[in-house]
Amino acid sequence: MADSKIIKINPVTRIEGHAKISLFLDDQGGVSDAQFHVDEFRGFEKFCEGRLYTEMPVITPRICGICPVSHSLASAKACDSIQRVAIPETAVKLRRLIQLGQQLSSHALSFFYLSAPDFLLGWDSDPALRNVVGLAAKFPDVARKGIRLRKFGQEISQHLTGKKIHTDGVIAGGMTNPMRPESRETLLKWIPEALETSQIGLKLLKDYMVSHKEEVETFAPSGTLHMGLVQADGTHELYDGKLRWVDASGKIVKDQVNPADYLNYIAEMPVDFSYLKYPYYKPLGYPEGIYRVGPLSRLNVASKMKTPKAQAEFEAFKALGHGRAVNGTFFYHYARLIETIACVEEIEMLLSDKEILSTDVHVVASRNALEGVGCCEAPRGTLFHHYKVDTHGQLLKVNLLIATGQNNPSMNKSVLEVARQYVKGADVKEGALNRVEAAIRCYDPCLSCSTHALGSMPMVLKIHDHQGNLIRSVERN
Amino acid sequence: MVLVLGFGNITRGDDAAGWEVARRIGIRQIPGVETRTSQQLQVELVEEWGTYDKVLFIDADPQGERVIIEKIDPKATASASTHHLSPEALLQLSTLLYGKTPKLYLCRVPARIFDFTEKYSPLTRQSLDEAVEAALEWIRE
Numbered sequence: 001m002a003d004s005k006i007i008k009i010n011p012v013t014r015i016e017g018h019a020k021i022s023l024f025l026d027d028q029g030g031v032s033d034a035q036f037h038v039d040e041f042r043g044f045e046k047f048c049e050g051r052l053y054t055e056m057p058v059i060t061p062r063i064c065g066i067c068p069v070s071h072s073l074a075s076a077k078a079c080d081s082i083q084r085v086a087i088p089e090t091a092v093k094l095r096r097l098i099q100l101g102q103q104l105s106s107h108a109l110s111f112f113y114l115s116a117p118d119f120l121l122g123w124d125s126d127p128a129l130r131n132v133v134g135l136a137a138k139f140p141d142v143a144r145k146g147i148r149l150r151k152f153g154q155e156i157s158q159h160l161t162g163k164k165i166h167t168d169g170v171i172a173g174g175m176t177n178p179m180r181p182e183s184r185e186t187l188l189k190w191i192p193e194a195l196e197t198s199q200i201g202l203k204l205l206k207d208y209m210v211s212h213k214e215e216v217e218t219f220a221p222s223g224t225l226h227m228g229l230v231q232a233d234g235t236h237e238l239y240d241g242k243l244r245w246v247d248a249s250g251k252i253v254k255d256q257v258n259p260a261d262y263l264n265y266i267a268e269m270p271v272d273f274s275y276l277k278y279p280y281y282k283p284l285g286y287p288e289g290i291y292r293v294g295p296l297s298r299l300n301v302a303s304k305m306k307t308p309k310a311q312a313e314f315e316a317f318k319a320l321g322h323g324r325a326v327n328g329t330f331f332y333h334y335a336r337l338i339e340t341i342a343c344v345e346e347i348e349m350l351l352s353d354k355e356i357l358s359t360d361v362h363v364v365a366s367r368n369a370l371e372g373v374g375c376c377e378a379p380r381g382t383l384f385h386h387y388k389v390d391t392h393g394q395l396l397k398v399n400l401l402i403a404t405g406q407n408n409p410s411m412n413k414s415v416l417e418v419a420r421q422y423v424k425g426a427d428v429k430e431g432a433l434n435r436v437e438a439a440i441r442c443y444d445p446c447l448s449c450s451t452h453a454l455g456s457m458p459m460v461l462k463i464h465d466h467q468g469n470l471i472r473s474v475e476r477n
Numbered sequence: 478m479v480l481v482l483g484f485g486n487i488t489r490g491d492d493a494a495g496w497e498v499a500r501r502i503g504i505r506q507i508p509g510v511e512t513r514t515s516q517q518l519q520v521e522l523v524e525e526w527g528t529y530d531k532v533l534f535i536d537a538d539p540q541g542e543r544v545i546i547e548k549i550d551p552k553a554t555a556s557a558s559t560h561h562l563s564p565e566a567l568l569q570l571s572t573l574l575y576g577k578t579p580k581l582y583l584c585r586v587p588a589r590i591f592d593f594t595e596k597y598s599p600l601t602r603q604s605l606d607e608a609v610e611a612a613l614e615w616i617r618e
Contacts, residue, residue: 043593047593062488113520132520132570133566133569133570133573136569136570136573136574137573140573140574143570143573143574144524144574144575147520147521147523147524147574148524150520150521151521151524154519154521164519
């Protein structure tokens with residue numbers, strides 16, 4: 001980096017959490033390298049040591065305000081494993097239901113609030129208005145519907161646990177409470193509206209994909225491996241299942257791996273510019289083993305969907321790859337909206353199951369093992385909770401492998417690709433920087449909620465010359 | 478009808494101030510006053526608050542020296558997202574999407590410590606009673 005200029009985008013706006021991007025320019029003003037930094041350190045793995053493992057499904061949702069249910073579920077599944085229990089069938093259904101609600105809520109947030117402003121208002125539009133407020137001014141009906149879709153997802157959590165965020169109804173051995181009949185009736189009434197809004201979102205995106213075909217197809221298109229959970233026959237799966245990897249050509253690299261064996265297949269490499277490590281597929285090593293997780297990868301590894309409307313759209317998605325995996329990073333948005341439709345259909349399916357009202361939702365057990373792994377699909381990708389305990393059930397070691405961490409190497413790749421396409425020299429236009437940020441937003445990274453005290457979060461662009469001197473600083477509030 | 482909403486992260490020291498003030502008001506069970514708490518401002522709130530005449534948000538203020546209640550005017554902000562949705566932006570959204578909006582006020586409680594702790598700084602601890610009194614007076618107005 002001796003002869004480089006540095007562009008820093010700090011913090012990246014409209015992603016969940018805090019981060020910054022550094023772009024390194026060569027002498028000709030081209031982008032030579034890119035780094036996506038996460039400067040927050042949470043320390044959950046360390047300070048949970050010494051706690052009782054059964055506390056973890058209540059502690060770990062605090063990691064995040066967007067995907068707390070995923071942490072509850074992965075944690076509770078790790079606890080189930082330590083207890084060596086099979087939880088009641090209805091408890092599994094309720095866990096699936098609350099997971100689908102969160103998935104729906106998170107996907108609606110990602111599309112309608114964080115990404116739709118780019119599509120509907122324009123990449124180069126006024127950054128002060130290129131957000132959900134600007135969207136509301138120009139497309140109030142879309143904004144209203146997006147709000148209600150997100151609300152529906154959160155209502156499921158509210159009905160099942162009494163809380164919309166940081167739920168604590170998912171516990172070792174099942175769920176704390178059964179579902180009330182009136183909750184089931186209330187939630188069923190939301191289905192037609194939720195389905196309609198999901199389809200509106202999908203149509204908006206597909207129209208954009210047609211009108212901006214070249215941009216969409218060339219937006220960070222390079223391939224990586226993809227990983228996700230699938231059922232035994234390859235059906236798309238969020239709560240249970242086994243791990244499958246496919247490569248950029250769409251070929252299955254490894255299938256039906258028990259998530260408990262994840263350490264045999266996933267290794268992590270620390271980097272000096274970020275608290276997020278670089279995970280990779282161990283058998284191929286780094287960088288060949290870089291893999292992605294999340295909606296795009298889940299659809300790439302799946303052979304089919306569970307429900308008819310999602311299946312029809314899944315087939316259109318698969319056709320984009322012409323026999324290969326769909327590798328274009330932009331298509332995360334497309335995959336996310338297909339999953340949104342799948343979520344609504346599966347929620348209806350579960351609510352229509354009479355067993356959902358059974359009161360048999362919890363089994364009581366003690367520690368029967370010294371180790372347990374819980375795994376599920378969070379909105380942003382595969383999530384692992386791995387606990388080791390002593391004979392008293394106190395945690396000796398905690399390992400949390402989180403979706404955004406697994407996407408970290410490929411996020412760097414995507415930023416570099418987009419920056420090389422749009423950034424030429426230090427005098428870069430705001431719209432080009434927004435595209436660099438958008439490469440990150442495709443992954444919908446969740447860098448964790450910290451504190452939310454009063455105060456603004458400005459977007460700061462800093463450009464340094466090769467000697468480290470600040471030559472340009474731009475801030476927008 | 479009046480809504481009092483305290484928000485913040487209760488595992489982050491003084492950031493819990495909004496929750497605590499709302500909780501202390503809630504236990505008084507004042508007729509016509511609904512109290513709520515939340516980790517953060519949720520955009521879904523704008524769909525519901527047409528039923529309220531006035532709304533008071535209570536939040537921790539890292540720059541504050543004393544308790545202040547101020548009226549909020551609608552304003553779009555560049556950082557509008559669910560994690561960083563300001564009261565001004567929420568009001569702006571509400572105005573754009575639903576027309577009818579309540580009178581919105583913000584109670585700022587001085588705050589200094591945002592580490593992983595469930596303890597308050599001396600300044601915030603001293604300010605909690607003052608904030609409760611200010612909020613009760615605001616309710617009576």
